Amino acid sequence: MKILVCISHVPDTTSKINFVNGDSEFDTNGVQYVINPNDEFGLTRAIWFQEQQGAKITVVNVGGVDTEPTLRKALAIGADDAIRVNANPTDGFFVAKQLAEVVKNGNYDLVICGKESLDYNGGMVPGMLAALLNYNFVNAVTDIKVEGDQTKVARDIDGGKEIVATALPLVIGGQKGIVEEKDLRIPNMRGIMTARTKPLSVVEPVDATQTTQAVKFEKPAPKSAVKMISADNLDELISLLHNEAKVI
Amino acid sequence: MSILLYAESAEGKLKKVAFELSSYAKKVAETLGTTVTAVTINCNNNAELSKYGTDKVVKIINPSLNDFNAKAYADAIKQVAQKENSQVILLSSTTDSLYLAPLVSVALQAGYASNVVSLPLAINPFQVKRTAFSNKAFNITEINTEVKVLSISKNSFGIVENNTSLTEEDFTPNLNQEDFAVKTEAVEKATGKVTIADADIVVSGGRGMKGPENWHIIEDLANTLGAATACSKPVSDIGWRPHSEHVGQTGKPVASNLYIAVGISGAIQHIAGINSSKVKVVINTDPEAPFFKVADYGIVGDALEVVPQLTEKLKAFKAQNH
Numbered sequence: 030m031k032i033l034v035c036i037s038h039v040p041d042t043t044s045k046i047n048f049v050n051g052d053s054e055f056d057t058n059g060v061q062y063v064i065n066p067n068d069e070f071g072l073t074r075a076i077w078f079q080e081q082q083g084a085k086i087t088v089v090n091v092g093g094v095d096t097e098p099t100l101r102k103a104l105a106i107g108a109d110d111a112i113r114v115n116a117n118p119t120d121g122f123f124v125a126k127q128l129a130e131v132v133k134n135g136n137y138d139l140v141i142c143g144k145e146s147l148d149y150n151g152g153m154v155p156g157m158l159a160a161l162l163n164y165n166f167v168n169a170v171t172d173i174k175v176e177g178d179q180t181k182v183a184r185d186i187d188g189g190k191e192i193v194a195t196a197l198p199l200v201i202g203g204q205k206g207i208v209e210e211k212d213l214r215i216p217n218m219r220g221i222m223t224a225r226t227k228p229l230s231v232v233e234p235v236d237a238t239q240t241t242q243a244v245k246f247e248k249p250a251p252k253s254a255v256k257m258i259s260a261d262n263l264d265e266l267i268s269l270l271h272n273e274a275k276v277i
Numbered sequence: 278m279s280i281l282l283y284a285e286s287a288e289g290k291l292k293k294v295a296f297e298l299s300s301y302a303k304k305v306a307e308t309l310g311t312t313v314t315a316v317t318i319n320c321n322n323n324a325e326l327s328k329y330g331t332d333k334v335v336k337i338i339n340p341s342l343n344d345f346n347a348k349a350y351a352d353a354i355k356q357v358a359q360k361e362n363s364q365v366i367l368l369s370s371t372t373d374s375l376y377l378a379p380l381v382s383v384a385l386q387a388g389y390a391s392n393v394v395s396l397p398l399a400i401n402p403f404q405v406k407r408t409a410f411s412n413k414a415f416n417i418t419e420i421n422t423e424v425k426v427l428s429i430s431k432n433s434f435g436i437v438e439n440n441t442s443l444t445e446e447d448f449t450p451n452l453n454q455e456d457f458a459v460k461t462e463a464v465e466k467a468t469g470k471v472t473i474a475d476a477d478i479v480v481s482g483g484r485g486m487k488g489p490e491n492w493h494i495i496e497d498l499a500n501t502l503g504a505a506t507a508c509s510k511p512v513s514d515i516g517w518r519p520h521s522e523h524v525g526q527t528g529k530p531v532a533s534n535l536y537i538a539v540g541i542s543g544a545i546q547h548i549a550g551i552n553s554s555k556v557k558v559v560i561n562t563d564p565e566a567p568f569f570k571v572a573d574y575g576i577v578g579d580a581l582e583v584v585p586q587l588t589e590k591l592k593a594f595k596a597q598n599h
Contacts, residue, residue: 042526042546046413055410066527121379121389147526149409149416152391156347156379165458166347168376171520186464187372188472189521191345195459205527210514238421240388244404245417249552255559255569260578263587266558267594269574274556276478276535277502277591 030084030175030197033137034072035128035154036103037065037146038096048246055148055246064099067143071203073212074173075141076107082175085109087135091118091127097229104224105216111227116234119242121149125157126237132162137198138178144169144202149243155202165195171206279314280306281363282331283354285371286320293436293475294369296329300437301429302367303330304396309364313441316357316448318342318350327443329436334445335361341457344464345373349456351380356450358385358424368428370532371474378428387424394433394553411526411549430553431474431532473524476505478535479554481524483509485540485561485580489517494581495539498588501595507531509541525550540580543568560584 040046040060047056064072078084088103090096091114100111112135114127132140140159145152159166171190172183178197183190185204216224258266270277280302284295295315302313312332317323319342323334335357342349354377358366366381368374375391382389394415395406402419405427409416473479480499486492492506499506506522513523524531526546536554540561541547548571551557559572562579569575576583 040410042411042549046410048414122382125379125383147411150392150411151389152375153379153382153389156376157383157389160380160383163455166380167459168347169372181462184376185372185521186345186466187474188470189464189466191461191465192463193459194462205523206520210510240420240422241390242419242421243409243416244419246409247406247415247417249413249415252571255572255575257569257575257577260576260583263576263583263590266574266576266587267590270535270556270558271594271598274535274573276556277594 030078030082030139031135031137032075032078032084032086032139032141033132033135034068034075034086034088034103034108035140035142036068036072036088036090036099037143037148038062038090038092038099039065039146039148042066042147046248052246053244062099064102065143065146067145067204069213070205070207071141071143071201072103072106072108073208073214074203076214077208078175079107087112087137089114089128089131091116091124093117100229101224102216104227104229105220106214107220109227111229113229113231114234115231119239121151121153122157122240123237125154125161127234128154128158129161130235131232132158139175139197140164140200142200142202144204155200159200162200165199166201167193167195167199168202170201170203173201173207279312279361279363280309280365280367281358281361282313282315282367283374283377284315284317284320284323284326285369285374286317289320290322291317291320291325292371294371294431295326296436297431297434298367298369298429299326299329299331300439301396301434303437303439305365306330308397308400314361314363316354318353323445324443327441328438330439330441331443332441334443335448336445337448337450339449341452344461346457346459346461347373347376347380348459349452351377351384352452352456353450354381355384357448360448364424366424366426368426370428370430374428378426382426385424385426386422387426388420388422389426390418390420391428392430393427394430408553412552413549432534432553432555433532471503471505473505473507473522473529473531476533478502478504478537479507479524479531479533480504480537480539481507481509481541482512482539483541484511486512487581491581492518494584498537498584498591501588501591509547538568539584541568542566543571
C-alpha cells in the first residue's frame with residue numbers, strides 16, 4: 030500500500046498570534062513551527078501501517094523552502110520520502126489542486142490529511158482533494174483499518190461515532206483518536222540522522238485559480254475584566270447569569 | 278437567483294442550526310434583493326422554516342439517503358443549487374455539514390469560506406469575516422468565484438424571527454452508484470444526551486475533578502441546566518473521559534452561549550477551542566489560573582464542594598422560574 034501523508038507547517042499551538050503589514054500578514058517573528066497536530070496523528074497511523082502491513086509512506090507539503098525542516102521531522106519520525114511543492118499555499122483550493130497532481134503522479138492508495146490545519150482552520154483541503162480526484166472520502170476520522178483494498182473507518186459525529194466501510198483509493202481527514210496522544214513519536218537520534226539522507230524532492234506547482242483570498246486579519250477585542258464571586262455567594266452568580274448575561 | 282441553505286434534520290425533525298442558518302440567509306437575501314430557498318433531506322416537517330425567513334423549501338425524500346452520506350448529499354445539494362441558480366450556498370458547522378461543504382464547493386466550482394462569523398462585509402468583492410488561528414484571530418476572506426459556499430459558525434448570528442409564506446416542492450435528485458461508495462455500517466450515539474455541537478450550555482471538567490468517580494458532579498450540573506458535558510485534554514488523555522468529550526484546539530470546538538469550566542486551569546490550546554462561547558464561568562481552586570483572565574465570572578473554590586452547592590441552588594432557581 031502506498032500512503033501519502035499531507036503535512037501542514039503551522040505555528041506551534043502555544044504561539045502568540047500577531048500580524049504585520051497593515052494586518053495583512055501573519056507575523057512569523059519568533060514563531061516555532063510544527064507538523065500540524067491533526068496531520069501528526071495521521072502520520073503516526075501511517076507509520077503503524079508501515080510497520081504492520083509493509084506500507085510505504087511519502088509525506089508532502091505545499092510551501093516554501095522554509096518548511097523543509099517540518100518535512101525532515103516527518104522523515105525522522107519514519108516516512109520514507111518527502112515531496113515539497115514549491116509554492117506559497119494561497120488558499121485551500123490551490124493546495125488541493127497541487128496535492129491532486131502529486132497523488133495522480135504517485136498513484137497513492139491512501140491519502141491521509143488532517144481534518145483541518147490549526148492556522149487557517151479552513152477544513153477544506155481533504156474534501157476538495159477527494160472531489161478533484163474522485164476518490165472516496167471520509168472526514169473527522171478517529172480510526173482506520175485496511176485489508177486488501179477494503180477499509181473500515183470510524184468517524185466522529187455530533188454526539189458519537191459512525192463506522193463506515195469503503196474501498197481504496199481513499200482520502201481521509203484525520204484527527205486525534207486515529208492514534209492517541211501517547212502514541213505520537215519523538216524522533217530519536219537515529220531517525221534524525223537517517224532523515225538527512227532520505228529523498229526530499231521539490232516539484233513546481235501546477236496552475237490553479239485562487240478562489241478565495243485572505244485580505245486582512247483582526248485580533249479579538251480585549252475582554253473586560255472577570256467578575257469574581259465568592260464561593261459563599263453562589264446566589265449572586267445565578268442572579269448574574271440570569272439578569273446580566275441572560276444565559277439561564 | 279436565490280440564496281440556498283441546507284436545513285439539516287435528524288429523525289425527520291429540523292435542527293436548531295437550520296433556523297439560525299435561515300435567519301442568516303434572510304438577512305443576506307435582503308441585501309441582495311433575492312429570496313431564500315432551503316433544501317431538506319428526508320424531512321417532512323418543514324413549515325417551521327417559514328418563521329425564520331425561508332420562502333421556499335425544496336424537499337428531497339429518498340430512502341437511500343436515510344443514512345448520512347456526504348457524497349450523495351453533496352451531489353443532491355449541488356443539483357438543487359443548479360436548478361435554483363443559487364449564488365450563495367449556506368451550510369452550518371455541524372460535523373456533517375463541514376464534511377459536505379468542500380464537496381459541494383468543488384462540484385459547483387465555488388469558493389468556500391468556513392467558520393464564518395459575520396454577515397457579508399461587502400458584496401462586490403464578496404467579503405466575510407471568519408475565525409482563524411483556532412479562535413485567536415479573525416480573518417477577512419474575499420471569495421472571487423461567482424458561486425459562493427459558506428459554513429456559518431454556530432451561535433454567531435442567532436435565531437431571528439421573520440415570518441414568510443412558505444411554498445414547498447418535491448425534488449428527485451439524480452444519484453448514481455458512485456455516490457454511495459462509502460457505506461454506513463453502524464452508528465454509536467448516546468441517546469437522550471445533549472451533544473456538544475447542539476448545546477446552548479456546556480459544562481466542562483478538568484483535572485481539578487480529581488478522578489472519574491467524581492464526574493457525576495459535572496453530570497448533575499449539566500442535567501440541571503440541560504447542558505452537554507465536556508472535558509479538558511489531560512482528562513481525555515488519562516482516560517477519565519472519552520475523546521468525544523475533549524474540547525479544545527485538537528478536540529471539539531465549543532461555541533455555546535454559556536461555558537462552565539470546572540477545575541480547568543486554562544491552557545492556551547483549551548481556551549482557543551472554547552473562546553467562541555459567549556459567556557464563560559470558571560471555577561478553580563487556584564486564583565492564579567490563567568483561565569480567569571478570559572472568564573466573565575470566576576469563583577475561587579474547590580469544585581467538589583462548590584459545584585454540588587451550585588447545582589442545588591440552580592435546581593431551586595429553575596423550580597421557581599419555570
